[in-house]
Amino acid sequence: MNLHLSNNKIHREIPKCFNNVGNGSLETLDLSHNNLTSAEHLSMRNFYFLDLSFNMLQGDLPIPSFSIHFFLVPNNKLSGHISSSFCNASSLEILNLSHNNLSGHIPKCLVTLPYLKTLDLQMNKFVGTIPSNFSQGNSLQSLHLRNNQFEGRLPLSLTHCKQLQILDVGANKIRGEFPNFLEALSELQVLILRENKFYSAIYRSNTNHPFSELRIFDVSNNHFSGSLLATYFKEFKGMINVDYVASGLNYMENKGFYESVKVTLKGYEVELVRIITTFTTIDLSNDMFDGEIPQVMGELNSLKGLDLSHNKIIGPIPQSLANVTNLECLNKLTGEIPPELANLNFLEVLNLLENKLVGAIPRGKQFDTFSCDSYEGNLGLCGSPSSKACNQDEGKLPQPSSSTNDKLGSGWKPVALGYGCGMVFGMFMGRVAFSIGKPLWLIRIFEGRPKKQAKRTRKTTVPNHRRMT
Template sequence: MSNKEAKAHSLLFMFMFLFVLNFSLSQVDDLELLLSFKSSINDPSGFLSNWNSSTPLCMWHGITCNNFSRVKVIDLVKKNISGIISSSIFYLVEIETINLSNNQLLGEIPKDLASSVSLRYLNFSNNHLTGEVPKFSFSLEILDLWGNLLSGKIPSQIGACSNLQELDLGGNNLEGRIPSSISNISRLQILTLACNKLVGRIPRALTKMKSLKWISFGYNNFSGEIPQELVGLVSLSFLDLAYNNLSGQIPSSLGNLTNLQHLLLFGNKLTGLLPRSIFGLKKLIEIDLSDNYLFGEIPELIIKLQSLEILYLFLNDFTGKIPNALASLPRLHVINLSSNSLIGEIPSLICNLTSIVVIALADNNLSGIIPPCPGNISKSLTVLDLWKNSVHGPILETFGQDCGLRNLNFQGNKLEGSLPRSLANCRNLEFVDIGNNKLNGSFPYWLYTLPELQVLGLRSNKLRGVLHSSKTSHPFPKLRILDLANNEFTGPLPKGIIKNMKAMINLKEQQSSTQYMRGIYYPYHFNLTVKGFYIKLYETTTTFASIDLSNNNFHGEIPSVIGKLSSLRGLNLSHNSLSGHIPTSMGNLTNLEWLDLSSNMLTGQIPSKLIDMTFLTFLNLSNNQLTGPIPQGKHFNTFENGSYEGNLALCGFPLLKACNNDGRKQSPSFLKEADDSETKINFGWKVVLIGYGCGLIFGVVVGYVTFKNGEPKWFVTLYHVKYHGKGRR
């Protein structure tokens, strides 16, 4: 081998040695940095159990290496880790992606973040991070800090991050204004600042950011008008300015955003007519202009929006008729025009909407009959809400075997006849409210079999007859709210139905967490008498249970099995003809918040076990025939006289009538003594009144004689001076 070849081999060997040495040392560096990170967090699930020196670094859970075995990716999404974020991970030389989202991390984001020169993607969203937004690494392309507890202002240094394509700082507590330097990020495509406390006007400088496709500024405190200059954002497909304090009219220049698919301006103070230019946006999928002050008619031009799927115009001042053009939108599956001033009949053309999911026309001035088509469209239709209109006539038998309805609300109309039996085909029904109408006939027993029914409201109709026990083994398997008040039902309370209402027994144990009844696009609202007040519940939890059978003609005793409904929050049996004792088992209703048994014929004592109902804040036992002492202690000491008035033989606090020492009602001798005392008092007052009357007559006569003779002169003179003085004034 020549000297040249020997030298070449030596150099190659030294190079390989140095490379291996550097490789080994670099892996040691990465390992130490990651172990430092691990030492600062808690790992109750044991996901990081193989993060140790005996396991090759690139085989650690959540770690991805590059071709040179250097750490490139840390992915620990939803791993239930907690603790603080060590700054060591930002010194990983080759790191490009760090994703620690959806965990329980605390503390501040390390300032060393700005030192990383290789980091491209950082996601700390949905944790509990605090402090201010740190300065960013200039190399970052995607930064997601959504859903933390960050405060302070958006740093002006953000404008220097020229590589940013996606910036998400929403769902925090950021304050102040959007820094104008943000417009320097020319490559930015997604900008999310929603759900903060940002103020001021929306910067017009945003129009410099020609790459913007997504703007989400909803749920802040921005004011002023929507900038006309937004017209320059020709790539924009998503614009969310909802729930701010924006005013003025919707600028017609928005019609130039030809790529716009989602326009969300709800919850502001916008006024004026709908700009016609909007109806030229042929790519629009969703329009939500609800909860503003918009007025005028909904134009037939809406027919141009052939891509439209969701239309929210509720809570405005729109007038006129529902445009027939809506029936010509083939992809439309949500219509919500509730709470406006719309008139006329419901267009029969809606029967053509074979893909419709939600029709909400509540709280308008609509009249006429319900179009005979719900059955034709009910395969896709899940919500039909006509609450508080003037729709009349019968509900037709049009619901077919493939009915997909979940929410049917006809409350507050003028509907007549009986409930159509074909509704039994709607096996997915969860909510039925047809209260405050003119329905007649007997109770629709086929409702017992609906497997998903949770809310049933038939109050204030003309329904009558006896509520018979069900022939089905488990009637109303999921029913939680039953309102049959203000009808003409008679007979005993249906013991067989009550004892089988399984959904009202240990309801909280059946639910892993508190949830609200709502569809994909629509909440379930319900009118209910709560603690003596008829109110509207805009959202109902899945653990809420209530029974209202008031203002009927039920008679007989309250069945003791009612004590099994331990999840009840409200019970109203008032204004019936119920008799017998209040069952002691009612004390088992420990979740009860209101109890109204007033205006019946109940007898006996108030069970002392009712004291165990620790959540009870409203009690009305008035106008019955109850006797004996009122239970004392706990919340019972907060109820006032009105809870017990009309029960002449009750005694004890808060009534003035005291009980004797052994806690029983007053003995006849005591009552006689009280009556005698009352007689003496009455006699004393009679004497006083007789004396007062005689004295008054005597005084008038003497006064007349005195003035007649002009004596005494000083008094007569003084009287005349005052009298004439008043006359001049």
């Protein structure tokens, strides 16, 4: 028997009468989006599906029955630990305990459940290390551990999760080198390592076609260093030639439940409560990467977000990025701004602050919508919307001159220099003379007084010139 009572105004405790509905044959109960504060009197004996999400449940976490398949209690105020009794629920497929106040360690037996497809523990206060005993042949497709206090390293046993599509361990205290052993997960589409303590360069193993399905790659706010690995980006086939028409407006889901992750999108940190299957982004910000931006990034023509800000990246912006026609967010790159980028019709966010960019700011299409705030701190840029006008050769490096130019240069450059200096000196002396009121010495010079007198007069005026200077 099924009973759906979501989005009502049921409050306080769950009525005891639910235990007698259908003479105890109630298998599906949906009480989500209400104002319940306690599940104390609810019997868990026969439930196949139980959804208590988005209530105000307090106290300890209810323990589901061994026969339950779907147990959902996210977005409540539950506290305490996960009891080892959860491991008796060997039929569990979806376990969502996210957005509560749960703490303690994860029972190791939890990651050995054979049918578990989604384990969502994000936004709690769990501590310790991630269990290292993921079983071979498990069914796990999504693992959400974001915003807890996990420490240690990512376990190598994650390679047993051959069906894993989403791995989100962001905002913890996990450390270690880049986990390139995850290349073995051929179904992986979302990899989020942001806000941890990872370090060293990102390097690949000997796996053929690593991360070929990856669409969200976020390693921001760590201590990764070294150059950007072009061989990795070249393998991100999930970001190339996406057919938006054929894909339609579809979302990543598991057994009918939408997956959610948190990303930085268009300069803001947002939680995607539904991940559209065509969404692609790379976030490498706030690390220690150096070197140049690989040209191969221009091959990721379905990329929507690219953030390389707050690194040590140098060199020009690759012209190949003009091929990324669906790009909506481009943050903080270095070098010159290729005019071809003006053809990015979908570009909505541009952040090039505090770099050493030079030359003219491209005009046309989306670039005409960006204010001067997008370019602050780049003294070498010119043209609208900046206040600096562009000369004809603005931003160009000096070219070696030929022998003919050298000969011409030896003639006109001293003349121009002398003319400029003479004009400045003349204006200055004129100001000095007329400020005295009676420039008689100057009149005598031009009236034809002897040179000796003129020299003597200049000697007496030089000290005055120095004092005024």
